[in-house]
Amino acid sequence: SVAVALTVLGAGFANQTEVRAEGVKATKNLSEEAKYAALRDENTGLRGDQTKLVKKLEEEQEKSKNLEKQKQELENQAL
Template identity: 50%
Template sequence: AVAVAVLGAGFANQTTVNAEERSTFTELPPEARYKAWKSENDELRENHRKILDKFNTEQNKSTRLEEQNK
């Protein structure tokens, strides 16, 4: 029971921190929010591109191996 109470308290603290972080973000001027979202979007797009490149490389390897093993 004590472990559950401690665990619950940890979640309560985490929820409070998240709520505070969100309120400070919305208090930023619109231009600053735009720059933050754009930066995150650019980073996500770059990560997506890298993953697609890896996927295509592996798919090409698989296709070549399938052709060799016919």
């Protein structure tokens, strides 16, 4: 009778341990999801920054090209 009670009690502790482990796992998954969401948001922001910088670079390259053309025209006039 005592052995049966201890066995049942032991099984109860084992079930509680499993439930606790599942709770930790759920928290860990939530934490991983939060990290993923934060990284996804950061990535989206960085991609937006990249788009703006690429556009600015293209504009600056166009300005440089135009200045180089003007420089060449002035040099040709000086000759």
